[in-house]
Amino acid sequence: MQTTKKDIRALTREQLRDFFISRGDKAFRGNQVYEWLWIKSAHSFEEMTNLSLETREMLEANFVINHIRVDQMQRSSDGTIKNAVRLHDGLVVESVLIPTPTRTTACVSSQVGCSLDCKFCATARLKRMRNLNPDEIYDQVVAIDNESRLYFDRPLSNIVFMGMGEPLMNYNNVLKAIEKITSKEGLGMSPRRITVSTSGVPKMIRKLADDQVKFKLAVSLHSAIDEVRTAIMPFNEHFPLQELRDALQHWYDKTKSRITYEYVVWKGINDRPEDVKALVQFCRFAPSKVNLIEYNPIGDEHFKQADFSAIEMYKKTLESNGITVTVRRSRGKDIDAACGQLANKQA
Ligand code: SAH
Secondary structure, eight states, X not given: OOOOOEEGGGSOHHHHHHHHHHTTSOTHHHHHHHHHHHXXXXXXXXXXXXXXXXXXXXXXXXXXXXXXXXXXXXXOTTSOEEEEEEOTTSOEEEEEEEEOSSOEEEEOOSEESOSSOOTTOSGGGSOOOEXXXXXXXXXXXXXXXXXXXXXXXXXXXXXXXXXXXXXXXXHHHHHHHHHHHHSTTTTOOOGGGEEEEESOOHHHHHHHHHTTOOSEEEEEOSOSSHHHHHHHSGGGGTSOHHHXXXXXXXXXXXXXXXXXXXXXXXXXXXXXXXXXHHHHHHHHSSOEEEEEEOOOOOSOTTOOBOOHHHHHHHHHHHHHTTOEEEEEOOOSGGXXXXXTOOSOTTO
8 A cells, every 4th residue: 555655844843853753863863854955955865965875765765855846947038037837746837037137036826826816817717726835835936046046146035926826815835935935944035025915815914914924015906996896806896995905904003014006007997087096095094105017918808008198197196196106017028927927828
């Protein structure tokens, strides 16, 4: 009978030490294995050369290392890199490395597919298959950190949870991954360089605030009018803007951390003066800034990037109301790596 081996990376350092003690071995072996797994990113027990062959074979007999594998790497003409990441069960997610002159940002996935149904997003067309576990999230970051060192001669500087999936629907695993990313035993990154983006799940935003997290929060708002938002993000019907707003207020009260609103302006959908007015109102109750994102077409006639004049209207109105606004150009469009384009086309 085949016994199912345990995923060794689900064990804490303490548990690894206990495992060796329980076998009559030294606790420090647990530290050695932990370092191989988390500092040296070992993909196999074979690599753990400071352990005896016997110990390596014993580990092999008891555990697996469910490491991700970067199946395919595509490079955009603008330097953006997209990784197709194969998971141990054969499913695929994507992550993106976005370089600027001063930064390297990793855009990572939190779920295989997505359970939400934003009409303008390619990932929403995939069924949500499962949540990623903490290691699978962490591994994506490590893979991009390695690519950044290799191709840009510098370590990864920022992380955004803006890949596939809704991070707050995979709350515990996302938080565990961030814990590892920020811990000295992982990558030691500052939480201030990490942004979690949500389409706006009020209950989970409150939980983030109560858990006193130190990373930044971005909300994919796209409209501050319920009717409009529900038409393009149907789950808004269950979490209306008032609830979102209350949750965000709570977030700000607890964390004092400014919220970023991501916002695409579409022709005939949210390009009227009243749309801008509603956004200005929405931005008033907690310190925030607005990122106007360029729309990346996903083959739906209904959605078209708004005219330049509409973007200008948004920018001017927000600025004259004292709200910081940035207009973000898309990166990696030629390899389907831009916002909303992640859909495993190659898989
Ligand atoms: N589910 C989370 C994380 C995904 S982030 C969230 O919604 O925030 C991906 C970002 O890209 C979101 O802001 C999303 O609204 C935006 N987006 C989705 N489809 C897009 C498209 N076709 N063009 C531009 N932005 C898009």
